[in-house]
Amino acid sequence: MSRTPLQPGTVAFVGAGPGDPDLLTVKALRALQQADVVIHDRLVARDILDLANPAAQLLNAGKEGFGPSMSQDDINGLIVAQALTGARVVRLKGGDPTVFGRLDEELDAVSAAGIDWHVVPGITAASASVAAIGQSQTKRGRNAAVRFLTGHDMKGFADHDWRTLARPGEVAAIYMGKKSARFIQGRLIMHGADRATPVTVIENASRLDQRVLSTTLERLPADLAEADLTGPALTFLGLAPRAAEAALVQSKQELA
Numbered sequence: 155m156s157r158t159p160l161q162p163g164t165v166a167f168v169g170a171g172p173g174d175p176d177l178l179t180v181k182a183l184r185a186l187q188q189a190d191v192v193i194h195d196r197l198v199a200r201d202i203l204d205l206a207n208p209a210a211q212l213l214n215a216g217k218e219g220f221g222p223s224m225s226q227d228d229i230n231g232l233i234v235a236q237a238l239t240g241a242r243v244v245r246l247k248g249g250d251p252t253v254f255g256r257l258d259e260e261l262d263a264v265s266a267a268g269i270d271w272h273v274v275p276g277i278t279a280a281s282a283s284v285a286a287i288g289q290s291q292t293k294r295g296r297n298a299a300v301r302f303l304t305g306h307d308m309k310g311f312a313d314h315d316w317r318t319l320a321r322p323g324e325v326a327a328i329y330m331g332k333k334s335a336r337f338i339q340g341r342l343i344m345h346g347a348d349r350a351t352p353v354t355v356i357e358n359a360s361r362l363d364q365r366v367l368s369t370t371l372e373r374l375p376a377d378l379a380e381a382d383l384t385g386p387a388l389t390f391l392g393l394a395p396r397a398a399e400a401a402l403v404q405s406k407q408e409l410a
């Protein structure tokens with residue numbers, strides 16, 4: 155942290171949460187209300203941007219999956235240039251800025267320019283997604299750890315510790331996992347995962363257009379293709395919606 159800033163402006167890296175404006179932190183809301191400039195991602199919803207200081211300049215630095223967009227260098231340059239005008243800059247990122255948010259590149263650029271900065275955490279998509287299905291991310295007797303994975307990274311589909319992930323009871327939140335669903339399914343089954351492992355995909359978690367797809371590892375790619383989800387979606391490996399889980403337990407008891 156730059157304790158003795160050399161430059162007049164400031165940058166707050168702010169988590170916008172999963173979409174519902176009520177899930178912003180009070181600190182995030184204050185930062186938005188006091189901002190001179192808001193540089194936001196494509197994922198940040200309009201009704202959250204509407205909470206910013208009406209006099210603030212809103213700049214879209216949207217990046218989309220593999221698609222074309224502003225380069226990271228250009229975004230870094232934009233943040234630094236705006237702060238150097240003396241502005242209070244809010245760099246607004248979906249969810250929590252520290253989860254798959256390319257935060258470090260931007261922090262490095264701002265620090266190198268001698269600009270004061272701080273991070274305001276936000277509610278990450280995984281938290282909003284489990285809330286939507288009434289499950290918890292960890293559970294005594296089931297899983298003592300939860301992993302946040304990305305479906306793809308700079309090199310393409312991301313590699314992970316598939317052997318561990320394939321074990322019964324494992325829970326993982328897979329971000330950016332739609333395009334890589336078949337790859338992930340193949341790797342897990344190859345490493346011995348049960349094809350009946352529950353998988354839940356939550357699209358637009360916390361938003362009015364939220365959708366929940368409850369499936370299994372076996373059916374994941376086909377069900378995803380059929381559901382044709384167009385919004386941001388989080389894939390939870392190892393969790394079924396609470397209601398579906400209860401129905402499953404009941405039918406097993408009926409069979410017994």
Ligand code: SAH
Nearest residue numbers: 249250253278279329330358359386387388
């Ligand atoms: N920093 C963000 C994640 C950015 S990566 C966070 O903490 O949530 C972008 C991915 O996040 C999307 O591809 C999707 O997998 C997930 N995501 C973001 N918002 C979401 C939402 N409202 N519902 C479901 N998934 C979401």
